[in-house]
Amino acid sequence: MNAADLGLPVDVPSTALFTDQYELTMLQAALRGGTADRRSVFEVFTRRLPEGRRYGVVAGTGRVLDAVENFRFDGAVIGFLREHGIVDEPTLAWLADYRFGGDIWGYPEGEVYFPGSPILRVEGSFAECVLLETVILSILNHDSAIAAAASRMSAAAGDRRLIEMGARRTHELSAVAAARAAFVGGFSSTSDLAAGFRYGIPTVGTSAHAFTLLHDTERDAFRAQVDSLGRGTTLLVDTYDVAEAVRTAVEIAGPELGAVRIDSGDLLLVAHRVRQQLDELGARDTKIVVTSDLDEYAIASLAAAPVDAYGVGTQLVTGSGHPTCSMVYKLVARAASADPGAPLRSVAKKSLGGKMSVGGRKWAARRLDAYGVAEAEVVGTGPVPAELADRQLLVELVKGGDVVAREPLEAARERHMAALAGLPMSAIQLSRGEAVIPTEYV
Numbered sequence: 001m002n003a004a005d006l007g008l009p010v011d012v013p014s015t016a017l018f019t020d021q022y023e024l025t026m027l028q029a030a031l032r033g034g035t036a037d038r039r040s041v042f043e044v045f046t047r048r049l050p051e052g053r054r055y056g057v058v059a060g061t062g063r064v065l066d067a068v069e070n071f072r073f074d075g076a077v078i079g080f081l082r083e084h085g086i087v088d089e090p091t092l093a094w095l096a097d098y099r100f101g102g103d104i105w106g107y108p109e110g111e112v113y114f115p116g117s118p119i120l121r122v123e124g125s126f127a128e129c130v131l132l133e134t135v136i137l138s139i140l141n142h143d144s145a146i147a148a149a150a151s152r153m154s155a156a157a158g159d160r161r162l163i164e165m166g167a168r169r170t171h172e173l174s175a176v177a178a179a180r181a182a183f184v185g186g187f188s189s190t191s192d193l194a195a196g197f198r199y200g201i202p203t204v205g206t207s208a209h210a211f212t213l214l215h216d217t218e219r220d221a222f223r224a225q226v227d228s229l230g231r232g233t234t235l236l237v238d239t240y241d242v243a244e245a246v247r248t249a250v251e252i253a254g255p256e257l258g259a260v261r262i263d264s265g266d267l268l269l270v271a272h273r274v275r276q277q278l279d280e281l282g283a284r285d286t287k288i289v290v291t292s293d294l295d296e297y298a299i300a301s302l303a304a305a306p307v308d309a310y311g312v313g314t315q316l317v318t319g320s321g322h323p324t325c326s327m328v329y330k331l332v333a334r335a336a337s338a339d340p341g342a343p344l345r346s347v348a349k350k351s352l353g354g355k356m357s358v359g360g361r362k363w364a365a366r367r368l369d370a371y372g373v374a375e376a377e378v379v380g381t382g383p384v385p386a387e388l389a390d391r392q393l394l395v396e397l398v399k400g401g402d403v404v405a406r407e408p409l410e411a412a413r414e415r416h417m418a419a420l421a422g423l424p425m426s427a428i429q430l431s432r433g434e435a436v437i438p439t440e441y442v
Helices: 021-033 061-069 075-083 089-096 126-130 133-157 172-185 193-199 209-214 218-229 242-256 267-280 296-301 386-391 409-421
Strands: 039-045 103-106 120-125 161-164 234-236 259-262 287-290 309-312 328-335 344-346 363-368 374-380 395-399 439-441
Touching: 021 089, 021 126, 039 126, 039 133, 061 133, 061 395, 061 409, 075 089, 120 126, 120 133, 133 161, 133 172, 133 296, 133 309, 133 328, 133 409, 161 172, 172 193, 172 409, 209 218, 209 234, 218 234, 218 242, 234 242, 242 259, 242 267, 259 267, 267 287, 363 386
Parallel strands: 161 309, 234 259, 259 287, 287 309, 374 439
Antiparallel strands: 039 120, 039 328, 103 120, 103 395, 328 344, 363 374
């Protein structure tokens, strides 16, 4: 069976093999050893933020919920495991009936996080929870990295629109997830039609240099585009001579020309010249869109330029230098036996090299200062202090195996804007620094 048979380019019917083999071999050993049914608590967290970042952004939660629901070992998957001798027959029989029946709590999508934040908490038997490690981390590490980059770019852009256009710079399925995460982080649209189809993200796009080069003259290309797409279209003006292209564009479309796009050169200088030329030609309402391998620093450097929108590709879909958040999925508590009433015991890895973890089933809350601005991320394992009771961050996502917290993607986007507004102003500085608020353990 190949990827085409599974329909992977369009849809993923089962997420069960989006995992590492050791999760299944651990399951086999736990089943044989009698520990598989012990009640367990796993948590997702990161020990540090990517270098220089002031905050992280939770993204991919909605995709995690879909992945958990679709984590099914159907006949074809069981056949693959049997054929390759991955696990024994008793384990295969257990997997054939697998359905996650536990509980999941987590930071809601769009929320910000910091080192040690219990971003996701997965509770159930060891067997049902351990299998979800890789697929959960795959989604959260990727999407949160993209959303964090998008958030920084959005802060740098201010009120100017951001267009996600990185599909050609990454894997075809990653491109869809990246567009979704970018929307959560503040982008307003995408060029990727699959993202628009799956998630309802507004899609945009008009033409590339190839369309201009197809025609005998630039004038012919512009005329064809305007005749087809209307005067409100965006014309790409840097194929040959920018000044001549702008002049031709306004002659053909008139002052109703929607926008011009600049994809090369000194964008700061060219944008000023194009704005002046458009105004002189009477096209004062024509917008200027700039592209060309932008990142948050390039966007910030164009703050003084008369730019109306930015198109971002490579740097966005690669996390602007940080393609992962280094999140981990660790067992933090487990029962001493399979007895449903057995109390939970805190467990934690103890090692050198900064890989220690804090045991215990945790809650998290954000403490505010007298002005209502966040001053600390408070993480604890005991009772929640009364003054933090209404500031808790984790929400119930899955209860008894059933998803209980699906929401429109727009809600995650709005939540992120609100969360970012509640942080100290230094959070959006692009200069390198530590986490904008400390994490305190109580």
